[in-house]
Amino acid sequence: MCGIVGYIGQKDAVGIILNCLKKLEYRGYDSAGIATVCEDKIEVRRGMGKIAELEFRITEKPLTGTIGLGHTRWATHGIPSDRNAHPHVVGDLAVVHNGIIENYLTLKQDLESEGCVFTSDTDTEVIPHLIHKCILKGLKLEEAVIRALSYIKGSYALIVLRGQEPQKLIVARQESPLIIGVGEGEYFIASDIPALLSYTRKVMFLDDGDIAVVKSHGVDIRKLNGTLVTRQIQEVHWSPTLAEKAGYKHFMQKEIFEQPRAIIDTFRTRIRAGREISFEPLNLTRKGPPSINKIFIVACGTSWHAALVGKFMIEELCRIPVEVDLSSEFRYRNPILDERCLLILISQSGETADTLAALKEGKSKGTKTLAICNVVGSSLARNVDDVLYTYAGPEIGVASTKTFTTQLVALYLLAIHLGRMLNRIDMDYVERMIKDLVRLPHLVEEVLDREEEIKSLAKTYVHYDNFLYLGRGINYPIALEGALKLKEISYIHAEGYPAGEMKHGPIALIDEGMPVVVLAPKGNTFQKIMSNIEEVLARRGKIVVLTQKGNKELIYKANSVIYIPESNPLLIPILLTVPLQLLSYHIATLRGTDVDQPRNLAKSVTVE
Ligand code: AGP
Numbered sequence: 064m065c066g067i068v069g070y071i072g073q074k075d076a077v078g079i080i081l082n083c084l085k086k087l088e089y090r091g092y093d094s095a096g097i098a099t100v101c102e103d104k105i106e107v108r109r110g111m112g113k114i115a116e117l118e119f120r121i122t123e124k125p126l127t128g129t130i131g132l133g134h135t136r137w138a139t140h141g142i143p144s145d146r147n148a149h150p151h152v153v154g155d156l157a158v159v160h161n162g163i164i165e166n167y168l169t170l171k172q173d174l175e176s177e178g179c180v181f182t183s184d185t186d187t188e189v190i191p192h193l194i195h196k197c198i199l200k201g202l203k204l205e206e207a208v209i210r211a212l213s214y215i216k217g218s219y220a221l222i223v224l225r226g227q228e229p230q231k232l233i234v235a236r237q238e239s240p241l242i243i244g245v246g247e248g249e250y251f252i253a254s255d256i257p258a259l260l261s262y263t264r265k266v267m268f269l270d271d272g273d274i275a276v277v278k279s280h281g282v283d284i285r286k287l288n289g290t291l292v293t294r295q296i297q298e299v300h301w302s303p304t305l306a307e308k309a310g311y312k313h314f315m316q317k318e319i320f321e322q323p324r325a326i327i328d329t330f331r332t333r334i335r336a337g338r339e340i341s342f343e344p345l346n347l348t349r350k351g352p353p354s355i356n357k358i359f360i361v362a363c364g365t366s367w368h369a370a371l372v373g374k375f376m377i378e379e380l381c382r383i384p385v386e387v388d389l390s391s392e393f394r395y396r397n398p399i400l401d402e403r404c405l406l407i408l409i410s411q412s413g414e415t416a417d418t419l420a421a422l423k424e425g426k427s428k429g430t431k432t433l434a435i436c437n438v439v440g441s442s443l444a445r446n447v448d449d450v451l452y453t454y455a456g457p458e459i460g461v462a463s464t465k466t467f468t469t470q471l472v473a474l475y476l477l478a479i480h481l482g483r484m485l486n487r488i489d490m491d492y493v494e495r496m497i498k499d500l501v502r503l504p505h506l507v508e509e510v511l512d513r514e515e516e517i518k519s520l521a522k523t524y525v526h527y528d529n530f531l532y533l534g535r536g537i538n539y540p541i542a543l544e545g546a547l548k549l550k551e552i553s554y555i556h557a558e559g560y561p562a563g564e565m566k567h568g569p570i571a572l573i574d575e576g577m578p579v580v581v582l583a584p585k586g587n588t589f590q591k592i593m594s595n596i597e598e599v600l601a602r603r604g605k606i607v608v609l610t611q612k613g614n615k616e617l618i619y620k621a622n623s624v625i626y627i628p629e630s631n632p633l634l635i636p637i638l639l640t641v642p643l644q645l646l647s648y649h650i651a652t653l654r655g656t657d658v659d660q661p662r663n664l665a666k667s668v669t670v671e
Pocket of ligand 1: 363364366367410411415463464665
């Protein structure tokens with residue numbers, strides 16, 4: 064969702080804020096704005112469009128200052144427009160906000176009845192009005208913000224700047240991420256780490272209910288009730304180059320090609336002597352086999368697809384029943400949880416509002432919690448009993464790629480670890496599983512080497528408007544993921560389906576205008592998939608098949624074949640994913656869509 068940035072120091076705030084906003088554009092990009100203080104007056108440039116538009120506005124009408132704030136918007140309340148772009152200004156106050164003010168309508172009506180004039184359709188605008196009202200009553204800026212927040216229900220990460228108090232920024236957080244970057248005589252504020260990597264790697268993570276007064280020489284952090292709190296400065300290990308395109312046309316393409324490295328980073332430190340998986344810091348298994356009788360895995364979007372694959376891995380190796388839920392469904396269905404359950408939450412960002420809400424639900428019922436997460440210090444990572452980090456590095460493309468395959472690697476490691484702890488698999492088996500995993504990055508490279516082939520396939524299929532993706536068993540979630548990737552970045556309608564279900568409905572859609580992407584690796588359901596292919600061909604559908612080499616039968620039947628290397632069946636989902644990512648990427652670039660920032664989407668969905 065929206066990205067927010069703040070700066071206070073001695074340098075040109077505008078250049079720094081613009082630069083940080085560009086790194087946050089994946090959070091939202093329908094409008095953008097900046098405010099600074101110049102001679103005790105708030106100066107604002109804002110409007111519809113991306114950061115490039117904002118830069119253009121600033122070139123036309125320059126802005127200066129050594130303190131300021133910025134925003135890149137993903138619309139929730141009010142259409143993308145100049146008037147709805149942040150910062151919102153009331154009196155000499157400017158505010159940027161990420162989140163949703165749930166009671167804004169009532170507050171707005173009250174404020175209007177007192178004579179306040181609103182100039183936008185956003186929920187955010189009630190915040191500067193409330194603060195302004197408190198300032199008129201004689202409160203200092205920080206006191207006014209605290210008072211204003213006491214009226215507000217909902218989620219927020221916000222930064223407040225006042226013309227007459229130009230030596231401080233007030234920042235506050237409730238259920239929306241916010242970090243403070245520490246420099247030399249300067250501070251940076253941002254929604255996400257990548258925004259700050261070019262300036263500092265020392266960060267403080269704010270907690271819910273924190274409010275901070277940030278000055279160039281220090282930060283004072285309190286709870287809303289006034290209690291002083293300390294937030295440790297942590298060192299972030301992501302390098303700034305990981306957040307650059309490095310010669311690739313798009314971040315998404317770069318991130319697809321980073322997968323061999325990301326996979327190695329995710330398993331490297333967890334393998335001992337080639338025959339053991341070690342999660343030393345895992346509370347869950349520290350004192351021996353965990354006493355769990357059921358596992359729930361909860362996630363959204365692509366991470367949910369990883370959860371579906373994880374179910375197969377864990378059930379296969381641990382023989383514990385696993386239930387998979389969408390986070391948004393889980394928390395409202397009163398799930399049957401207790402302290403003998405393990406709740407695994409998967410999230411790239413660790414900030415997805417629905418997944419955080421699912422965590423709350425689990426914790427309230429005494430369940431043990433474990434996160435699989437890519438962002439160190441994220442809300443999810445900080446609030447669970449255990450975290451398994453994926454070391455994919457920052458993912459800037461809105462469509463998840465390397466974070467998905469590394470989630471699958473983390474789940475594979477977890478399944479082996481739990482399986483061994485519970486004595487469901489022996490050491491020799493573990494050794495074989497590890498060998499397969501160590502080979503995986505080379506196999507992914509083999510698939511990546513086929514990019515040109517897949518690109519020419521994209522040319523064949525770019526003009527179709529509907530696609531069906533079919534898979535079975537552990538590869539069915541990959542059909543869902545393939546379809547989601549295509550939808551997200553090319554805006555082509557695509558559906559993923561379990562192949563066996565096709566004849567129960569979707570078969571009605573098949574004709575010569577419907578390419579069907581079939582995931583058909585060798586295995587116990589291969590012959591069944593062959594029958595599904597026949598059923599499609601009999602209705603003149605086009606078949607694109609993904610399989611290992613040597614399946615001659617398929618070569619004669621399919622319109623197009625993409626080969627993947629041979630591997631362990633639990634790792635085949637990863638090898639099937641990579642060509643599907645490339646296929647979507649090339650179809651989208653041929654269609655000329657904005658691959659890294661597809662319409663209507665945002666990288667971190669921090670509102671419910
Ligand atoms: C995937 O390409 C999407 N960007 C989206 O479905 C994403 O996976 C989902 O919003 C969950 O995000 P999270 O992993 O950060 O929780």
